[in-house]
Amino acid sequence: MTGQTTFVTLKEKQRAIRAGFPQTMGLRVHRAISWIGRAEACGEDHDARFIFLWIAFNAAYADEREFLSAPVPERDAFRDFFGRLTALDAERRIYKAVWQRFSGPVRLLLENRYVFNPFWQHHNGIAGCEDWEDRFRLSARTFARAFQDGDSVRVLSLVFDRLYVLRNQLVHGGATWNSAVNRAQVRDGAAILGFLMPIFVDLMMDHPQEDWGQPFYPVVS
Template structure:
């Protein structure tokens, strides 16, 4: 994910969190899904640089160092209660998992990646309705220019 996209996601997550008076996102990450989120962060198979290296793309030979650095940065964000940053890490990993499902690697009824798929589905199944509720409850909020606007 490009740095500009990452910054846009962190900004979006920050807006959601600022509007989340009931702390549903925070509670989900620190209480309901803390174990699955930590497992996602430890799993090399949902870490994009691992796949870049695996597919022979130059510049990713040190993917293991990058994974460790990412895990340290995640741990700092998690321990510091930085919900927007934690969400950014989680959604990076979920995006890789999404790519595995859509483009191969994780398939229906296989034994591959079942834990990540179940955990990812549970995390998204809880958080996405919360995100939508927060957006719908705050129609005056500037959510930025939509990438997929209504086209007639």
């Protein structure tokens, strides 16, 4: 798929090839695309756009089997998903997308302390987090090194570490809708998910026979 990947292009592709999708994968992709479409309809409502895109991410990656058998920490589940995606990304579409946006929302998000978990741990008085500023600088260097090495899994993991903090702020009521004090990270987070999620889903549709896991709450008649 060339050019900007949007809800329309994803939906057209899905309709053309979905007959060959395994049932569980078809449901996963159908759900993710629906939430990408809802996110695109949000306009400048960055809070809503971020939340809808995060739902799309959950629909794409979450494997019910892992949570039922031996619960896996969410960040570990993220890395597993990123590993599968990047192994199939022969054209390095994910890496190129991050590179194109690096000087914009990606860099700005990584420079924002308000989506860095150790900052909040220190702010909340948790012992052992007094060195959050050193960790913040180390995280920036780690990202730069991973980016230089073309390590897409590590790059995505570092970016989604920040996005996960933002997700918690919004979903757990730690922010006010359309608040002036957190506009930058919400705007940048929504922009990052907005260009990554369509690529993730498109790659999944290119490889429908991969084991993408069991989606939560399957359709039961």
